[in-house]
Amino acid sequence: MSLLDVRDLAVEFRTRDGVAQAVNGVSYSVEAGETLAVLGESGSGKSVTAQAVMGILDMPPGRITGGEIVFQGRDLLTLPEEERRKIRGSKMAMIFQDALSSLNPVLTVGYQLAEMFRVHQGLRRKEARARAVELMERVRIPAARQRVGDFPHQFSGGMRQRIMIAMALALEPDLIIADEPTTALDVTVQAQVMELLADLQREYNMGLILITHDLGVVADVADKIAVMYAGRIVETAPVGNLYRTPAHPYTKGLLDSIPRLDQKGQQLSVIRGMPPSLLQIPPGCAYNPRCPMARTVCRTDEPPLYEVVDERRSACHFWKEMFDAS
Amino acid sequence: MRADHSGRAQAPGEGREALLEVRDLVKHFPLTQGVLFRRQIGAVKAVDGISFDLHKGETLGIVGESGCGKSTVAKLVTHLEQPTSGTIRYKGEDVTRLSGRALKAVRRNIQMVFQDPYTSLNPRMTVGDIVGEPFDIHPEVAPKGDRRRRVQELLDVVGLNPEYINRYPHQFSGGQRQRIGIARGLALRPEVIVADEPVSALDVSVQAQVVNLMERLQDEFGLSYMFIAHDLSIVRHISDRVAVMYLGKIVEIGTETEIYDHPTHPYTQALLSAVPVPDPESEGKRERIVLEGDVPSPANPPSGCRFRTRCWKAQQRCADEEPALAVPENFAATLPDEPVHHPSACHFAAERATVIPPVG
Numbered sequence: 001m002s003l004l005d006v007r008d009l010a011v012e013f014r015t016r017d018g019v020a021q022a023v024n025g026v027s028y029s030v031e032a033g034e035t036l037a038v039l040g041e042s043g044s045g046k047s048v049t050a051q052a053v054m055g056i057l058d059m060p061p062g063r064i065t066g067g068e069i070v071f072q073g074r075d076l077l078t079l080p081e082e083e084r085r086k087i088r089g090s091k092m093a094m095i096f097q098d099a100l101s102s103l104n105p106v107l108t109v110g111y112q113l114a115e116m117f118r119v120h121q122g123l124r125r126k127e128a129r130a131r132a133v134e135l136m137e138r139v140r141i142p143a144a145r146q147r148v149g150d151f152p153h154q155f156s157g158g159m160r161q162r163i164m165i166a167m168a169l170a171l172e173p174d175l176i177i178a179d180e181p182t183t184a185l186d187v188t189v190q191a192q193v194m195e196l197l198a199d200l201q202r203e204y205n206m207g208l209i210l211i212t213h214d215l216g217v218v219a220d221v222a223d224k225i226a227v228m229y230a231g232r233i234v235e236t237a238p239v240g241n242l243y244r245t246p247a248h249p250y251t252k253g254l255l256d257s258i259p260r261l262d263q264k265g266q267q268l269s270v271i272r273g274m275p276p277s278l279l280q281i282p283p284g285c286a287y288n289p290r291c292p293m294a295r296t297v298c299r300t301d302e303p304p305l306y307e308v309v310d311e312r313r314s315a316c317h318f319w320k321e322m323f324d325a326s
Numbered sequence: 327m328r329a330d331h332s333g334r335a336q337a338p339g340e341g342r343e344a345l346l347e348v349r350d351l352v353k354h355f356p357l358t359q360g361v362l363f364r365r366q367i368g369a370v371k372a373v374d375g376i377s378f379d380l381h382k383g384e385t386l387g388i389v390g391e392s393g394c395g396k397s398t399v400a401k402l403v404t405h406l407e408q409p410t411s412g413t414i415r416y417k418g419e420d421v422t423r424l425s426g427r428a429l430k431a432v433r434r435n436i437q438m439v440f441q442d443p444y445t446s447l448n449p450r451m452t453v454g455d456i457v458g459e460p461f462d463i464h465p466e467v468a469p470k471g472d473r474r475r476r477v478q479e480l481l482d483v484v485g486l487n488p489e490y491i492n493r494y495p496h497q498f499s500g501g502q503r504q505r506i507g508i509a510r511g512l513a514l515r516p517e518v519i520v521a522d523e524p525v526s527a528l529d530v531s532v533q534a535q536v537v538n539l540m541e542r543l544q545d546e547f548g549l550s551y552m553f554i555a556h557d558l559s560i561v562r563h564i565s566d567r568v569a570v571m572y573l574g575k576i577v578e579i580g581t582e583t584e585i586y587d588h589p590t591h592p593y594t595q596a597l598l599s600a601v602p603v604p605d606p607e608s609e610g611k612r613e614r615i616v617l618e619g620d621v622p623s624p625a626n627p628p629s630g631c632r633f634r635t636r637c638w639k640a641q642q643r644c645a646d647e648e649p650a651l652a653v654p655e656n657f658a659a660t661l662p663d664e665p666v667h668h669p670s671a672c673h674f675a676a677e678r679a680t681v682i683p684p685v686g
Contacts, residue, residue, distance in 0.1 A: 041529040142619075156620045157392075186391035186556060188617045191600040195616060213530055216559075216602030240606045257534035259563035261586070261601050268538055268563065271531040274499050 001073060002029040003207045004053065004092075004175055009067035011048050011231075013278075014060060020278040022048045024231040025067070027305075030207040032174065035198075037210045037222035037239070039254075043275055045231035046211045050177045053209075054094050055084045072174070090120050093168035097180040099160035103152040109136075109163050110148035116170040135166040139196060158189035162196065169200060175207040182217060194221060215258060219243060224311070227251050230276050230286035233305065237312045247314035247323045249291050285317070293318055343417075345518060345550050346380035346403065346436075351412035353398050357625060370625045372398040374574035375412070377651075380518065385544065385551040387565030387582075389558055389597070393621055394571040396554045400522045403552060404438045405429065416518075434464050437516040441523035443503035447495040453506055454491040457481065460513040467514050480509040483546075485539060501532035505539065512543065520552045525560060537564060558601050562586050570594045573624055573632040576651055580668030588665040590654060590675040593633045631673070639674045649673050 011023040023045040030036045040046040051057040053069055055076065069076040071092065076084060096102040104112055113135055114128035123131065129148065136144035139162040152160055161181065168176055178197065182190040198221050201208050212218060218225060218239065225242050227235045227250065235248040246252040253271040273290040276282055282289055288298040297317055305313040308323060316322060354369035373395040380386050388396045401407040403414060405421060414421045416432050424432060437460075440446035447456055458477045461468045468476045478488035484505040495503055504524060511519050524540070525533040537560060543549060555561050561568060562582055569579040570593065578591040589595050596615040603612070617636045622628055630648050634640040653667055654675035660667045666677060 041531060158620060187558070187600040188391060188596060189620070190602075191614060191616050214602065215530070215604035218602075219604050219606045220602050243605050244607075254530055255604065257531050258604060259534075259537070259559040260605075261559040261562060261598065261603055267541070268534040270534045270538060272535075274501060274532060275529070 002070075003032050003034075003072065004030045004209075005068075005070040006049065006053065007068045007070065009049060009052060009069065010065045011045070011052055011057065011062060012065055013062050015279070018279045021281055022062075022231055022278055023052070024281070026228070026231070026233055027067075028226050028233065028236070030175065030209055032207050033201070033205040034224070035201065035208040035210055035222045037212060037218040037225045038228060039212060039215065039218060039225055040228035041213055041275055043230075043278060044228040045278075046228050047179055048231075049228075050094070050179055050209060050211055054092065054177060055081075055088060056094070089116065089173070090171040091173050092175040092177065093171070093173040095161075095164050095168045095176065095178040095181045097183050099157070099164045099184075100152060102164060103160065105152055108149050108151055109155070110150075113148075113163070113167055113170060116167065120171055131170075135170055136163070138169070138200075139163070139166045141166075156189075157185055158192060161185060161189075161193050165193070165197060165200070169204070172204060173206065175209070176201070177209045177211070179211045180213070181210070183212070183214070190217070197221075215243075215254065227254075230281050231278065232286060232315060233313075234287065234315045235313065236305070237308075241312060245323060247308050247312060247319045248316045249293050249322060250287050252322065253290075253292075285315070293321070343382060344379040345382050345417060346552075347413075347415040347418075348379070348403070349377045349413045349415070351376050351399070351402060351414065352410045353395075353402055353407060354410045368625050370623075371574050371627060372624060373402065373409075374624075374627070376569075376571070376574075376576045378569055378576065378579060380550050380552060382517070382550055383544070383548050384566045385553050385564055387561035387568040388552065388554045388571060389556065389561050389568060390571035391556065391597075391621055393573075393624065395574040395624070396571050397522055399571075400438065400520045400552065400554055403518075404436055404520050405433060406438075430464070434467070434514045435516045436518045436520065437511040437514060439504075439507050439511045439519060439521040439524045442527050443500055443507055444527070446507055447503060449495055452492050452494055453477075453481070453486075453498075456495070456506060457509045457513055460510065464514055476513075477509075480513055481506075483512065483543070484509045485535075499532075500528050501535055504528060504536050508536075508539065508543070512547070515547070516549070518550045518552065520554070522554045523556070524553075526555060526557065533560070540564065558586075558598060570597065573621060573627050575632060575671065577633065577672070578668070578670045579651070580670075581665075584665045584668040588668075588677055590657070590666055590668075590670040590677055591633075591672045592637050592639055592674075594670075595678050596636075631671070633672075639672075641674075643673055647673070 007027050009023055009026045013020040013022055026049050038046045052064055110129055110132045113132035117123040117128040117131050133144050133148050141159055141162055182193050222239045224238050226233050229250050235251050246255055256269040257271055259268060271290055276286060284299045284301055285303050288294040303315045303317045305315050306319050308314050308319055351373055352375050353373040354371050356366045357368040358364045359367045390396050402409050409422055421432050454477050457480055458473050461473050478491055481488045486505050525536050553564055565582050567581050568585040569576045572593050578594045596617050599615040619636055622635055628635050629645055631644040634644040649671045651669045651671040654670050657666045
């Protein structure tokens with residue numbers, strides 16, 4: 001049994017302009033100790049899926065219209081809010097992109113960390129504070145004892161992100177969802193934070209869902225990748241294979257369009273057009289208006305997730321051509 | 327042309343006329359205390375003595391972490407900020423001393439493209455007004471009756487439908503908005519465009535479109551770019567020469583190959599090694615240098631070499647003596663066309679093989 005099994009999840013948002021289909025039948029699973037990277041551009045539904053798993057989706061305007069989220073054998077969507085709140089924080093935790101706006105600016109970081117222990121474990125103030133210092137040391141914040149009374153703005157971006165990680169780890173959850181954890185950070189700091197996250201994951205044998213748009217970050221730490229486009233998963237694969245032999249034209253387009261540090265290219269190849277509006281997802285394959293391989297069938301029939309080889313799936317009618325060509 | 331004392335790394339632009347000559351540029355922002363009697367208690371040394379040239383038709387990339395002063399350099403060059411000291415010569419004329427009409431004429435030739443296409447366009451103006459606004463300030467460029475046509479031409483040049491002239495910014499996607507920003511930058515037919523993180527806010531698949539557009543426009547109009555970004559891969563792709571900044575100083579400068587394939591400054595090496603490469607195989611062959619700690623405060627930079635507090639090579643000499651930006655002593659004997667022969671501000675500059683292994 002997987003730690004987390006998302007099956008056919010569908011989420012929509014009611015807006016003034018119509019219904020936005022943010023997530024359209026997404027399925028993925030994460031095992032203990034495994035890192036799943038969910039890759040996609042803005043609006044691909046990668047964060048909305050994660051929010052639905054965490055149970056922090058704004059409803060309304062959001063609405064889960066179908067699917068199951070099975071976590072440690074229980075379908076979270078059938079649980080009452082009271083039950084879900086107990087799971088949130090203690091069994092699964094989330095790390096957000098922007099630490100400065102996710103931390104409370106008028107409370108000290110020590111207080112915010114200690115709050116986790118006081119609320120969930122009923123610890124006393126003093127004990128909770130001691131645990132907070134311990135946590136700060138674990139995420140390698142120098143001089144933790146002196147800094148526990150500091151406010152979020154007194155920390156640098158990298159240090160703040162460490163506090164976020166500490167907060168997520170506080171109750172030793174089984175699953176961590178990190179939504180663009182390093183996007184706001186400089187590369188040198190990004191390397192520190194990713195290393196820390198990977199170390200801690202190994203130590204606690206946690207499942208990790210890493211949501212990102214950065215193909216580079218993923219290559220380094222993920223075990224498997226799910227690529228999302230317009231609310232659907234278009235390709236899933238173990239990490240190495242995806243880079244060598246992309247089996248979906250969108251994945252290939254993404255890989256080709258990023259400049260490489262180790263190569264001085266001529267012209268960058270480009271995915272023409274832009275991602276579709278979620279209010280009006282094209283019929284058939286959502287990627288067909290931008291796809292260089294699109295044919296008639298792509299405009300009419302939505303491709304299922306075809307099984308390519310073991311553990312690899314691609315939602316392209318012509319995955320075989322793609323696969324053989326690469 | 328003035329004597330070129332900023333280093334000998336101008337190989338591709340050498341012989342060509344330098345459009346911009348920046349010398350010993352300094353910008354300190356005062357830190358004050360007290361409300362009624364404000365007194366200065368210190369200064370944030372955002373830019374602390376940098377020199378470089380920008381040649382005609384070339385792209386100079388400037389990279390560094392946040393807070394290293396790269397955006398302040400952009401603001402100084404476009405004269406949005408007055409430097410504390412130093413000179414910026416545009417075609418031999420010191421821009422920092424100009425005012426009034428002469429300044430306006432220079433500003434016409436140095437335009438800027440901003441990072442965030444969501445906040446750098448006025449939401450209450452139509453695209454036509456935004457792109458045509460430079461003509462209000464410099465009416466000599468386009469006579470009034472001709473402006474609408476000129477704006478439509480510009481939209482066409484950057485790949486937008488000229489019929490969108492009456493639309494508002496919110497009706498466009500991020501990539502399209504950045505094209506509007508570029509069209510506005512091009513309106514006055516400038517010679518230099520300073521682009522401060524022009525693609526950082528865009529999605530991966532759209533970044534490539536905008537980068538390609540900028541390269542095409544450069545060829546078409548003979549533009550010179552100062553391309554400021556924290557994304558080292560994009561900078562490598564677009565730049566002819568690259569300057570690496572750390573805490574208000576240039577620590578290493580050279581051609582794209584010199585900096586990326588033969589970096590000799592430890593900071594450049596650490597920076598490059600930290601960039602994730604989207605290829606698990608090549609990733610495995612690299613040696614990652616993970617720097618300890620954070621960038622020190624620019625209000626109180628370390629003595630001597632500013633990088634020494636995070637550098638694994640640091641010794642007493644680094645604290646006592648500030649390294650100059652010049653070809654390091656141990657490479658002085660190399661020929662000027664060898665890639666290690668470029669300015670690097672380190673007492674212990676050396677090559678390191680495993681920063682970016684070549685791909686087979």
